[in-house]
Amino acid sequence: MESTESSYVSSPEEMARKRTPPPPKSLPTDPAEKPTYIRFLVSNPLAGAVIGKGGSTITDFQSQSQAKIQLSRGHEFFPGTTDRIIMISGTIDETLKAVELILEKLLSEIHAEDGYDAGPSTKVRLIVPNSSCGGIIGKGGAIIKSFIEESQANIKISPLDHNYYGLNDRLVTLTGHLDEQLRAIDMILSKLMEDTHYKQTMSVPFTYAGILFSGFHGMPYGHVPPVAPMAQNAVTYGTNVVGRRIQSNKEDQSNSKTIGVADEHIGLVVGRGGRNIMEISQVSGAKIKVSDRGDFMSGTTDRKVTISGSQRSIRAAESMIMQKVAYASERLMD
Structure with a gap:
């Protein structure tokens, strides 16, 4: 007995359309x-x-x-x-x-x-x-x-x-x-x-260290280079190969300056595992040495922070250290 239902056969053109995937969405050209x-x-x-x-x-x-x-x-x-x-x-x-x-x-x-x-x-x-x-x-x-x-x-x-x-x-x-x-x-x-x-x-992360963005929307931008664990006593921080400036003469290395940082602020200046002070050293090109606990500037309770390098790198490092100190002072006042 023949079926009364009619069968539908696709035309070659329709079959070709079914086999062809839709074109990808074009990227914005404007x-x-x-x-x-x-x-x-x-x-x-x-x-x-x-x-x-x-x-x-x-x-x-x-x-x-x-x-x-x-x-x-x-x-x-x-x-x-x-x-x-x-x-x-x-x-x-x-x-x-x-x-x-x-x-x-x-x-x-x-x-x-x-x-x-x-x-x-x-x-x-x-x-x-x-x-x-x-x-x-x-x-x-x-x-x-x-x-x-x-x-x-x-x-x-x-x-x-x-x-x-x-x-x-x-x-x-x-x-x-x-x-x-x-x-x-x-x-x-x-x-x-x-x-x-x-x-x-x-x-691309910023080429200057220490800048992160508040997470109002999405993940923060920035890059923190890896650092070695901080020793308990006095430590000298110097640039690694990436941040090093080639010294052209002895005069560049012979400059040094010692500044005082309040003992209660030194932790934020140094950072966990020495992270903050390593960043400062890498960006400025200076070597930075923090005195032992109890070793203060004469007549004060300020720890000694000795910065060595060219005059330019010393100025840069001192400026960044003072920014950390200013932030530490703000936190204590809050």
């Missing part, structure tokens, strides 16, 4: 949709305004902009400054929106503190890899001149600071009113996005 990042400095007192009570302000800014916003911790500053680092990542539009929200907040804090009636001319310092600065400057300074003319902001790029070993970032200072600064940042970020190296540095 530069505005590609991920990017920007970093800039904020003074330690004003950083609190960006964070807000219990992180409320920074959470709100992330929600409004859809960008990721991170800050270095309260005692971790950009080398040579006492300013913390803000890092914003997302698409260009998301990043620029977050920058605008943060700069508006900082400007309102300046208004409240100094009593400005009109928007003052202020400074924003961007952190840009040294290798990417040439693209902003352009041949004969042509690009940076055009950015200045179009944005009406004053733009200055600092030379690379060789006082800090391993530092490969420069500061780009934008001076002007908020709308001028935002136009300049838009132009600079769009230019940086053309640089393959800049996009690669987004996921």
Whole structure:
């Protein structure tokens, strides 16, 4: 008996379509949709305004902009400054929106503190890899001149600071009113996005030690080099092969300076297992020796911290040690 049900046979074209997998989703081709990042400095007192009570302000800014916003911790500053680092990542539009929200907040804090009636001319310092600065400057300074003319902001790029070993970032200072600064940042970020190296540095740890970001959103950035366990008594910390500067003459090694650090602060300066002081030694290129327990500076209860190396490395190490001491003092006052 024949079946009354009709059978359906696919055409060759339909069978070919079934065998062919769907095309993969294309990656964003519009530069505005590609991920990017920007970093800039904020003074330690004003950083609190960006964070807000219990992180409320920074959470709100992330929600409004859809960008990721991170800050270095309260005692971790950009080398040579006492300013913390803000890092914003997302698409260009998301990043620029977050920058605008943060700069508006900082400007309102300046208004409240100094009593400005009109928007003052202020400074924003961007952190840009040294290798990417040439693209902003352009041949004969042509690009940076055009950015200045179009944005009406004053733009200055600092030379690379060789006082800090391993530092490969420069500061780009934008001076002007908020709308001028935002136009300049838009132009600079769009230019940086053309640089393959800049996009690669987004996921690379910072070349200066000791900077981590608060975990408001995701894992912190940063790198802590491995260190040997700390001995109980006096220890001399020196750079390993990675951070070592080749000494060209005996004079570089003959300098030394001894400073006093309060006994109650020495633990934070040294760090667990000697981690903090090893980082300072690696970044500065100096050798650092901490005196034994009970061996104090004359007439004080300050432990002796002897720094040896070139004058430049001594200055760098002393600056970083003092930052640790300042943070230790803040913690004891809380």
